[in-house]
Amino acid sequence: MNWENMVRPVDEYHAIEHGLTPEEFERLCGALGRAPNLVELGVVSVMWSEHCSYKSSRVHLRKLPSTGPRVLQGPGENAGVIDIGDGLAVAFKIESHNHPSYVEPYQGAATGVGGILRDVFTMGARPIAILDSLRFGSFDHPRTRYLVDGVVAGIGGYGNCVGVPTVGGETYFDAGYNANILVNAFTLGVLPANRIFRARAAGVGNPVMYVGSKTGRDGIHGASLLASAEFRGEAEEKRPTVQVGDPFTEKLLLEACLELMEEDVIVAIQDMGAAGLTSSSVEMAARGHTGIWLDLDQVPTRARGMTPYEILLSESQERMLLVARAGCEDRVRDIFAKWDLEAVVVGQVTDDGLFRASYAGREVACLPIALLTDEAPVYERPARPPSDLDVRQQLRLDRIPQPQDWNEVLLRLLDSPNLASKAWIYRQYDCLVRGNTVVGPGSDAAVLRIKGTDKGLVLSVDCNSRYCLQDPYVGAVIAVAEAARNVVCAGGEPIGVTDCLNFGSPEKPEVMWQFVEAIQGIRDACLALQLPVVSGNVSFYNETEGHSIPPTPTIAMVGLLQPVRAFTTQWFKSEGDVIALLGQTREELGASEYLAVIHGQVAGVPPWIDLAVERKVQEVCLRAIREGLLASAHDVSEGGLAVALAECCVTHPEAPLGAVVELPASMRIDALLFGESQSRIVVSLKRRNWPRLRDLAQQLGVPCAMLGEVRGRRLVVHPWIDLECATLREVWANALPRRMEMAESRGEDRTQ
């Protein structure tokens, strides 16, 4: 389209094409006192999109606790920041890149990593760790292997090249994600507590500078359209809306920005992420209560003849916008030139509260900043539980026959892709670069040291979406509790949360109900465990052809460990150590992996959880680790006690150690072995430490039972299970490679 046509007023037809409702268009015209032109409509459509405006979630997100003595920056900036003492802080956030990764798995996942890295270094933090939370469809689905292969390669391709280690994560497979996978990427960075950079424009007349890659036609409307509407099975046609990543440029941008941040030249800085130049400039002005003017002729472009519409809405990657102190332009240019990057003045901070853009000497957009941000539509959408909830939550245990061969059950569970080793995935990620990785992928949580201190950071990401499907409130409570428990098992004290809320269409009352329940669950769990939610992301419209994904509120937990050398891992360490269980086992099998894998059922309610009990169990474990009592600690989660014990045996990086344990037959054997009762931790310790652990547990009223000891090369759970560790390990280790390699003999999957 000739760009001059873009400055003519548009009508409702165009607005609906851009995803606005007729009411929203009316509201826009009313506020402007005129109809917008096409450029303005483009700007409004992205700023009012679900992705940028949080219009369906905003009223609910306010319920999450976001304050605390350690919080230096809560939600609303590029990332949250938490004080870790001695003048240091950590910035972190998790974000989704779901639709792009389904459409183009390699680039979708790669640019997801790139985006979250920029969110963190924008705050002035040096990124030191990436985690990924992934959800794929069932291996029966023809596209799953192709997606797994592409997403994993994309995450590795980007993170490895940028030089930030991927130290952990989680991966689940469920038919509910067959046509809508989830790719949630988390990054954490370290910064001086008194040098936080924010995205608040200030200083009328200060130059707005554009740094990084040139602007191309890639990803126009990418995030805003892809992430703000459901799919209708047109994945192939949407490939051009996925951005392309350039990790090398990102690395240069990262180094250049951090170098620039050591000087006093930056007033505000923001990543050009979703909705590119538009959202970065509008949001900086909104936070600073200023206006902003952009001269689009100055924007470096990759393609000839780009229209103002394209320049404003491009989502080309590896770009940042910053407000510099007037007079410091040359210093900015010099530092970027050292890293072979461009830095160009493209506008100015103004005091008129307007977003204005000029092109070819003519004003092409003039919109009030407030209208694009604080005054954007907000919806309190109707919510109601699904009508079949009661039926789905019913589970008649007396109709579940107990298997005969418990060895076989354990092996089948270890072969389940959800429980099996994820080494096939994480071996493709550099988990070591920057030399801080104390515990990498493959234990309950990752542990990183902070050089020059005796501090360590403990990271975990968690969500069981089957629990959330059966009861989103309890599922969300458990997601928070388990993420914290994982951190505690490594010796960390949980200090902060970031959440990635992946749901279906908010326009469906049943989905909205799941969302509201999950928020309430996160809120209650965070209040009980005294954890602030300092950043996060909402991803709605995870649907394809009318089917919503299982609700997936992913929780990433950050913990502090001091001294770092007190860290603990999940595997058994020495023959003769006592094995004990903290917490209580109940007869519950609802929503369990056992029920799904062995009986083919998703039914019942998630395990019972009492946050007061949870807190005490975590306290016993943490105190025991701090006193140096424990050799290992492992959270009991999917697959229950038997699977947890097997994991303690086989996850040792060198030589698996066996165990001989005895469990009192106080309930159904399947519930005893494979039930997923919450607030339980398997620990191992020297026999001489046992009395002290028992006393600690008793003091806090936490059940603590001696189960047996680390011994030999077999796992014996008397009298039901007796298997060679080598057999357990082989089944557990080969489950994913076996399924992925099946794809390689089927060429059609790779070319889809």
Place this chain on the structure above:
Amino acid sequence: MRWGVVVFPGSNDDQDTLWAIEQVLGEPVVRLWHKDADLHGVDVVVLPGGFSYGDYLRCGAMARFSPIMDKVIEFAGRGGLVWGICNGFQVLCEAGLLPGALVRNRDRRFVCAMSYVRVEDNDTPFTRLCRRGEVLRIPIKHGEGCYVADATTLELLERNRQVLLRYVDANGRATSEANPNGSLDNIAGIVNESRNVFGLMPHPEHAVEKWMGSDDGLKFFQSVLAAQRNPGTTDRTAVAPGH
């Protein structure tokens, strides 16, 4: 002695190499910027791991043409010690300082894992504190670490005892299963004919602190130090510390 670590745009493990030399070994070290045509009087040059220039063309292919590399080639020609780790090894092959090439891993995937390597020869400044046949635990992390060379080159490498490291299993056997990337003859590291240029795919700088997993990588750093202090021939009876 003075160490120099080259920083290309896209170098990632430069930080870790600097840490190993400065903080763990306690030796002076300088960063050598790729645009700089001066080695600043260093005694040994390390080319670190990473993705120099993004490695979009072919690993190490661009870095080879940076201004600093002319000086490194000259330095190596005069007998100076040059050591390439991972991407640095790839750069040395591209620059013709080491024979052969590193291509995509056998299974076409990036691999990050702990690996075992066997020291095949200790008659070099880089391995003099190791025992022959000693097995070291050192991590690998690369997508293009499959060492290839023509038959004549391989034969020469063996005859001149230029193969310094081979991938093995925990018991020191060079099996196919222990080969993580398909390298010919399980080759993990080689030295040039003059024995002053060393390249390896494993990352010794990521194995310098025992409490973090392994300190076997320190032996290469300590060997270089020992060679500098006492340039005589290798003490074949030397037993490396830490074992």
